[in-house]
Amino acid sequence: MNRYKAIIAYDGTNYVGYQVQTNGNSIQAELNKALKKMTKGMYIPVCASGRTDSGVHANGQVIHFDYPADISTEGAKRALNSLLPDDILVKEVEKVDEDFHARYTVKGKRYIYRVSNTQAIDPFKRLYTLHHPYRLDLDKMQTALNAIIGTHDFTSFCSTKTDKEDKVRTVTKALVYRDETSHEVCFIFEGNGFLYNMIRILVGTTLQIGNGLRPVNELERLIVVKNRNEAGPTAPPQGLFLDEVFYQELDKSKLVQ
Amino acid sequence: MNRYKAIIAYDGTNYVGYQVQTNGNSIQAELNKALKKMTKGMYIPVCASGRTDSGVHANGQVIHFDYPADISTEGAKRALNSLLPDDILVKEVEKVDEDFHARYTVKGKRYIYRVSNTQAIDPFKRLYTLHHPYRLDLDKMQTALNAIIGTHDFTSFCSTKTDKEDKVRTVTKALVYRDETSHEVCFIFEGNGFLYNMIRILVGTTLQIGNGLRPVNELERLIVVKNRNEAGPTAPPQGLFLDEVFYQELDKSKLVQ
The missing domain is CATH 3.30.70.580 (Pseudouridine synthase I, catalytic domain, N-terminal subdomain)
Structure with a gap:
C-alpha cells in the first residue's frame, strides 16, 4: 500500500x-x-x-x-x-508515509469568509460571497475579533447540533479587512481547529457588531457566557472557504483532533 | 409612456x-x-x-x-x-427620450473573452473562462489580430446559421494580453457590430494561431476567402462577456443595425 x-x-x-x-x-x-x-x-x-x-x-x-x-x-x-x-x-x-493522517495529524487550519459589501449583489459573486449591503465599521469588527485570539471555550460559537464535548480551541489569527478592488470585506481565521459552524457564527455575530447592532466587546462576553443562543446568526455557507490545512512534523504529543 | x-x-x-x-x-x-x-x-x-x-x-x-x-x-x-x-x-x-432605442441606436460594442491558460482548470472559473491548458504565443496572436482592425467582410467568422446578408463590420479594437495575477489570457474586441458567433470564431481561430497550428497571417487570409469552413472552431460560450454597449448622440445618419 x-x-x-x-x-x-x-x-x-x-x-x-x-x-x-x-x-x-x-x-x-x-x-x-x-x-x-x-x-x-x-x-x-x-x-x-x-x-x-x-x-x-x-x-x-x-x-x-x-x-x-x-x-x-x-x-x-x-x-x-x-x-x-x-x-x-x-x-x-x-x-x-503511513504516519500521515489527513485528519489526525492536522496542526491547524485557515478559513476565509468573503462578504460582498455593495448595495446590489454582483451576479458573478452570488455563489462565492455573502451579500451584505449595509455599512460596516471595520475598526470595531477588528477590535471585537481581537478578543477571540488565544485559547477559549467557544461554546457560544458552536452549533448545538454537534456531539463534540470539548469546546476549547485556540485561535491564532482573526482578521477582517476591506479589499477596495473587489469591494469585498474578507475575514481570515487561523487556529488549531474550529467547531461545527464556528466560523459562520463568528462572522454572523461580527457583522452585527459592524452594523452597530451589538457592542464591540460582544465576542468577549459571548466567550464567557457559553450559550449559542446569545450569539448572532450563522452566516450562510457560500462565503466560506477552507483555505489551507497545516500539518506538523509528526510530533504526536501535540496532535489536534 | x-x-x-x-x-x-x-x-x-x-x-x-x-x-x-x-x-x-x-x-x-x-x-x-x-x-x-x-x-x-x-x-x-x-x-x-x-x-x-x-x-x-x-x-x-x-x-x-x-x-x-x-x-x-x-x-x-x-x-x-x-x-x-x-x-x-x-x-x-x-x-x-423616445429616440433612444437599445438596438437601433447602438454605436458599438465591447466584448471580452477570458481564457484560463493553466494546466488544470480552477473550479471557480469553470463557468467564466475557456480552459486552454496549452502554451500560447501571445505576440503571434496579437500580430494576427491586428489584421482584423478596420472594415472587412467577416463571412469566414460568421456562423452559417445566420440570416444576415451584410457581413461587413468595422472592428476598432482587437487586443489579447496575459494577466499574470489571474493566469488568464484575455481578448478585448470593440467594433460597430459583430456577426453571429463572430467573437467566438475569432477566438477559436486565434488560439490555433497561438498554438502554432495556423500561420500568423491566417486571419488576413480568412477575411479574403470568405468561407466559414476554413476558420477555426467556435470557442465555447462561457468565456464570453458582453462588456459594454456604446450609443451615439443620436446622429441617425450613422445608425448601425
Whole structure:
C-alpha cells in the first residue's frame, strides 16, 4: 500500500457537502468514484482533514488515501483530474508515509469568509460571497475579533447540533479587512481547529457588531457566557472557504483532533 | 409612456440565452416577469442591444422599455433588483427620450473573452473562462489580430446559421494580453457590430494561431476567402462577456443595425 496526500480545491455549490450523504452528491463520493475508475473497481477509502458543509468551498482541503499500486504523484494527479468533475480540482499530490493522517495529524487550519459589501449583489459573486449591503465599521469588527485570539471555550460559537464535548480551541489569527478592488470585506481565521459552524457564527455575530447592532466587546462576553443562543446568526455557507490545512512534523504529543 | 434605459449584468450559466425561447429560461423572460410584477400584470416589451447565446455573460448589456408610470430611476432599479433572480443585476437605470432605442441606436460594442491558460482548470472559473491548458504565443496572436482592425467582410467568422446578408463590420479594437495575477489570457474586441458567433470564431481561430497550428497571417487570409469552413472552431460560450454597449448622440445618419 502506498499512502498519498492530496490538496484539493472545490466549488461546493452543487454538493451536499464534503461528506457522503444519502440526500445528494458529495465531494467524497466523487473522489471515491474517480479512485474506483483508476483501480478498475476497487473501493478506496478517502480521509479528509474534516468535513465542509453544503455550499462551502475549499481552496486547499487535504485528503489522504492508500493506493494499491505505486504510481507517480504526477500520474495520480493527472488521472484524478481527468476523472473528477470540473468543480473539483486536485492541485497537488504527494507520497507520504503511513504516519500521515489527513485528519489526525492536522496542526491547524485557515478559513476565509468573503462578504460582498455593495448595495446590489454582483451576479458573478452570488455563489462565492455573502451579500451584505449595509455599512460596516471595520475598526470595531477588528477590535471585537481581537478578543477571540488565544485559547477559549467557544461554546457560544458552536452549533448545538454537534456531539463534540470539548469546546476549547485556540485561535491564532482573526482578521477582517476591506479589499477596495473587489469591494469585498474578507475575514481570515487561523487556529488549531474550529467547531461545527464556528466560523459562520463568528462572522454572523461580527457583522452585527459592524452594523452597530451589538457592542464591540460582544465576542468577549459571548466567550464567557457559553450559550449559542446569545450569539448572532450563522452566516450562510457560500462565503466560506477552507483555505489551507497545516500539518506538523509528526510530533504526536501535540496532535489536534 | 416613459422610456427607460437600463444597464444590466448577468451570469448566463443557467439561461438558454438572452432571448425568450421555448426550451428554457431566458434573461428576457426574467425581465418580463419582473416588469409584470411591478405593473401588477401588464406585459411590457423589453428590447436589448442584441442577443447573447446560452452560457454567455454580460457585464453591461443594455435594454430599454416603456413604462406606464413615471417612476424614479432609483426606484425602478431597486424594484427590478428585488424582483430579479440573483444572477441578473440592474446596474443603472436612466430616463431616455423616445429616440433612444437599445438596438437601433447602438454605436458599438465591447466584448471580452477570458481564457484560463493553466494546466488544470480552477473550479471557480469553470463557468467564466475557456480552459486552454496549452502554451500560447501571445505576440503571434496579437500580430494576427491586428489584421482584423478596420472594415472587412467577416463571412469566414460568421456562423452559417445566420440570416444576415451584410457581413461587413468595422472592428476598432482587437487586443489579447496575459494577466499574470489571474493566469488568464484575455481578448478585448470593440467594433460597430459583430456577426453571429463572430467573437467566438475569432477566438477559436486565434488560439490555433497561438498554438502554432495556423500561420500568423491566417486571419488576413480568412477575411479574403470568405468561407466559414476554413476558420477555426467556435470557442465555447462561457468565456464570453458582453462588456459594454456604446450609443451615439443620436446622429441617425450613422445608425448601425
